[in-house]
Amino acid sequence: MSNADIYHEMIIDYSRNPINYGKIEDHDVTFHDSNPLCGDSIDIDMKFNDNKVSDIKFHGKGCAICMACSSVLTEIVKGKEIDEVRNISKNDILSELGLEHLQAVRIKCALLSLKVLKSALYSYLGKHLKDSQDVDTLKEEAANLY
Amino acid sequence: MSNADIYHEMIIDYSRNPINYGKIEDHDVTFHDSNPLCGDSIDIDMKFNDNKVSDIKFHGKGCAICMACSSVLTEIVKGKEIDEVRNISKNDILSELGLEHLQAVRIKCALLSLKVLKSALYSYLGKHLKDSQDVDTLKEEAANLY
Amino acid sequence: MQSSQTSFENIRKDFPILKRTVRENKDLVYLDNASTTQKPNQVIDAITDFYRNHNANIHRAVYALAEEATELYEQTRDKVADLINIKNRKEIIFVRGTTEAINLVAYAWGRDHLKESDIIVTTEYEHHSNIVPWQLLTKEKGAKLEYIGMDDDGELILDDLDKYLATGKVKLVTFSLVSNVLGTISDAEKIISKCKAAGVLTLIDGAQAVPHMRVDVEKLGCDFFAFSGHKMLGPTGIGILWVRTSVLETMNPFQGGGDMIREVHKYETTWNDLPYKFEAGTPSIADVVGFGAAIDYLLKIGMDNIRQHEIELTSYALEKLSSVKGLHIYGTRDISKRGGVISFNFADVHPHDVAQIVDGEGIAIRSGHHCAQVLMERLNVAATSRVSFYIYNTKEEIDKLINSLNKVARIFKL
Amino acid sequence: MQSSQTSFENIRKDFPILKRTVRENKDLVYLDNASTTQKPNQVIDAITDFYRNHNANIHRAVYALAEEATELYEQTRDKVADLINIKNRKEIIFVRGTTEAINLVAYAWGRDHLKESDIIVTTEYEHHSNIVPWQLLTKEKGAKLEYIGMDDDGELILDDLDKYLATGKVKLVTFSLVSNVLGTISDAEKIISKCKAAGVLTLIDGAQAVPHMRVDVEKLGCDFFAFSGHKMLGPTGIGILWVRTSVLETMNPFQGGGDMIREVHKYETTWNDLPYKFEAGTPSIADVVGFGAAIDYLLKIGMDNIRQHEIELTSYALEKLSSVKGLHIYGTRDISKRGGVISFNFADVHPHDVAQIVDGEGIAIRSGHHCAQVLMERLNVAATSRVSFYIYNTKEEIDKLINSLNKVARIFKL
Ligand SMILES: Cc1ncc(COP(=O)(O)O)c(C=O)c1O
């Protein structure tokens, strides 16, 4: 994949007009993280209802790839069962935008929002889960994202 | 000069039978220093009389070169005027033993006792000198020995 | 094109990497010299020669190789003294880079000399390595870190300095001689004279200055000076900390270990002479030797010629970039106050996307915060794109950059 | 001569420096491998290739060279993990060498975890780099440094350890896996199991072990592990600190600067993920890459084969040296407890004089305190002569050493 091919119509569109961009004032959980190498930073707010993600929004600063992936991610997540969300993988996001072969540095841009999402979920579940082993699993999941 | 040539009769003799080896119990000044790189260490004790070095002894641990040079140095110094002692140069010692072309690391072995001697003298004069500029000169002299 | 320019183009043949192609067979155009520079054969060969012919540990052994290695290593100290005009070679400490140099000062000077409610002053355009060590130190000591602000031309607001100095609590003022983002050349003379009048020590981060212009540390009159070898044709792993003797003598050791001691006993230890007291353990010997070759190379060209070459390139680039629609350049246009570094933003396109698209054309530029997030906050941006020049860059390369920016414009429909 | 020996002699052609002559046209015999080792073409070429083809700063930029440089740099981390059996690559921190590794622990772990009257335990046969940092730290904290004694065979007296552990005040026990003077292999298993039972952390200085034998850090079960690249065919300027995650997570940063941060604001800063939190500034990138090539080279030979080769050489040398009249060898004769290091004294001749005379024959041996003055005091000597072997040494070289010692005897009329 040549560098310019990455920047297809969909990416440019999403980056200019991100989906689910903004804040949720009465969120159940919110999480912030940033990419130490480039300064991209993302916040995700979520609301839950009936074990489902009833609402999700993100905001922050990032490159076109970061913005497009955040949009796609929030679209995928919205309305899904919590357990389904936990199983979302890197490739679910990357393949949606044809970014499977992105080089390592940019992968971090693409997956920052996924990392924030999982961390948010972990922080929420940490407060509501009984089974501590489950928390550890989730923690490891999040740590291994990159 | 080949390495083995350094070890002529005189050096071996001096190292086995150092001159002026020992301590002076009622010294006017004593000084200790060591070579950080090899661990050689030398103490020099001196007594003064009538502006002259009336007695000098050294002790410590060192290689043949260090021991021979210490012997030669104390022989040269004994009985000399303080001012003359201050003017003793590296070469006065090295030439006495044919060591002018010693490599840099070994030069430090050869001149350790000269450094100790000058430091001892500085410490003694520091207490007895009026003219502080003179002290500075001496200090610089000592610092520049290596 | 001027004749000095032409002679500079001959330089390129010394740099093997410049013959490389990247991505889909594009000629490499390397414009990230503020981050690290490429290495000429002369430097690579010096390292190779060291390992092939002279490799040994230094200072401690009597055999032939150790003697040769020690001499090669110590020769670089003399070359550094010569390069930045230092009279006393014992004031020159070999470290890994600017970062370690500044941390050494924070640990070995700062922890003994800083008290609660004392102030350290830095600037808004510092590299993280001239901010974070002071945050760590002032936090430990209950002291304060203050910032000299920057005006919209990218120049320091020295009134801020006056204000802090007036408190009588400032112990150190630290600043970079050239900003790694804006290229601003600090008014070191004025800062230092103010500090001297107030009896306050000064540290200069020379990482972006020493590679690019003649620097005279004695004339500057600061107390600490730091820079990195890898930003001036030298190997990675070698940098310099210079400290004035009168200050150095008040400092305890930083790291403990071999070479920095005089006598070690179980419960007490005495220190080696300067500068060895501050060089613990086996240093980056081959990198020090390679750095010596880099200094030789630069001095043969001449630091004033290098500065002149960069002024030509930077003026040309500023002119060309200004003509790109929607492109915003940060910092002063006054070339006498700017090194060969240009930061910009291109319409609403994120710098990462700019960098990636021009990379597709073989052009290496940096995007991001450039380890200067405090400055990013001041500029109110998340990131910038940055190009930075060195001796082997050409106007043709700048033309290629401009072309590739047009490609960015097409893709992002600007 | 055995066949394994023969295959080892083929190795010599990879080391260009071994073709050198020194002094008056004498073939170089390099027997100071405990100090630093020579480098094979494979390592020198890896450094050269890096600078000729891939040089860029790491982690931060998106362009092709930066991608390649980062990958080469990070590959070495995986190779290190493989070499000493570490599951989690994020626990591996690149430093300059063993000295910096231990100082990093003293600063970034020690200053937060050591309180007044706590105890750190080291041993009588440590290198200065495993003594001085603890002297500095315990002095700062009003804590105590204690020593595990050594018996006349050069082995640690573990009763001393029991005694200190019984106080309940010990926070860290630190020891070298192999002594750089006596070659003693410490009984790490026993030391660590005692410490674990007492809930005390352990640090292993592996500088003289990792180059010479198979080391399994996971199996050892220590908490900190340090070693140097230049003592195992690698470049100067690169070493490793490994820290168990659970301990690493309790540590504050050591140096502040680029790459170790997450977000820098004027008055507060957050840290990067492990291990980057502990790697501030531009590292010795090319040295890291060269070190990767050294590990490849060693693993191709096989660490067990290397140990076997050194056992053969060391046994041979012990036998030959024992037959020299007036020569006294320090440490155990039990080859299973000894690495390829032999320290000795020769009648009343000072080690410097021994070293200088054998140097005249082209033979590089070390004389002095070997950065182990506490051990010198214990042995009641000012210095020793030391020979230490590596993969390229041969029995013929040992024969040459013995011959040159006869020359020492003649000159000093022994
Ligand atoms: C102004 C400035 N200071 C400090 C540094 C840090 O230098 P190094 O990474 O070599 O330690 C840099 C370069 O990254 C710089 O540009």
Ligand SMILES: Cc1ncc(COP(=O)(O)O)c(C=O)c1O
């Ligand atoms: C046992 C031991 N520890 C530590 C060191 C220090 O290693 P470096 O000088 O590479 O920091 C050495 C080597 O000199 C050593 O032999």
